[in-house]
Amino acid sequence: MDIPRAPVNKKRRRTLYALGGVAGLVIVTVALSRLKPAAPSVDRATLVIDTVKQGAMVRDVRGPGSLTPESPTFISAVTSGRVDRVYLRPGAKVQPNTVLLEMSNPDVELQALSADQQVSAAEAALVTLHTSLDNQRLTQEGVVAQARLAFLDAERNAMAAESLAQRGLIASFDLSKARDQVGVARSQVDIEQRRLAVIAGSVDSQITLQKAQIEKLRAISRFQQGRIASMHVTAGAAGVLQDLNLEAGQWVQAGQQLAEVVEPSRLKAVLRIAETQAAEVAPLQEAAIDTRNGIVPGHVVRMDPSAQNGTVAVDVAFDGPLPQGSRSDLSVEGTITIERLANVTYVGRPAYGQSNSTVGLFKLVEGGRYAVRANVQLGRTSVNSVEVLSGLKPGDVVVLSDMSRYDAVDRVKLD
16 A cells, blocks of 8 residues: 655755855865865977086187278378379288389479578588688688787887987887887787688587578478378388279378278287177187188287277187288177186076076976976076086976966976
């Protein structure tokens, strides 16, 4: 027989179902909140990855530059003039006496003729001075001879007066007069002889002064002739004509640069090193210059005392022959060795991070499937490597690329 059952309370059932659903939703929400967010994916092919190493590390700096002549010969115009003819153009090989161009200036030629005329006039004046001085000397010698003759006559007259006075045939007044005439004649002889000595002594000084004047005028004449000769412009040194941009008929001013001659075998490299890296560059440091046709060793010889546009000019002398085709103004790239570290931990230089700083680098884990952030303390830096002080050990593999877009996460997945 059928057993009667109590009716089910549907309202209670609905309440239980609702409570169960809420409890399940809470449990799922709590579970989801405790899950870590999924690591963002990064394409491995776009990353620069390197392995931390232990050993010798070379610190160096690098910069672009160009080849520059060590001692170029600049040819300037000694005098202004018009270019009459240009014989050679840049690139030609020249010798010291090779004529590059010819100039002319009528005013310079006229000044040279005037200087020659002044020299001739001074030489003629010297001849006239010689003649005049000789005549003065001869005339004075005649005066001295006449004075000596008068002195001898006065002596004879005095002796005769003495003889007559002893015999009482002449008055004492006449005797005294005869004696006085002897003294006057003697004084006249002395005066004329001193005058002759003065004339003879002045001859050499007057001649010397006139000769000095002639030498000055000759020097002026040689200078003027040199100005004329300078208008036949020569190279002045053996090498290659680097610059000559003049045309026939062009007027140039005195002091204007006409040409430049360089020796292709005597070139140096001038590198532009960033001012932040140039602090440790010093003379005699080793360098390697890439001429795009070979690498040539060299050494630092000079540093510019000032910086321009954020770089410092560094002169590098070559220690070996330059490759074929090297020439002035050729673009090069140079690397200067700062120091060699014997046994340090180092890795390739990351895209960001300065020396003696702490940066976050992603280190590969789990067989390279993931990368986690590690705080790394960097030490001394080089062009392509950086010293690792802490945070990494030899054998660790790290990402060197710029990962700033993932600053918000500490873990990425490598695809």
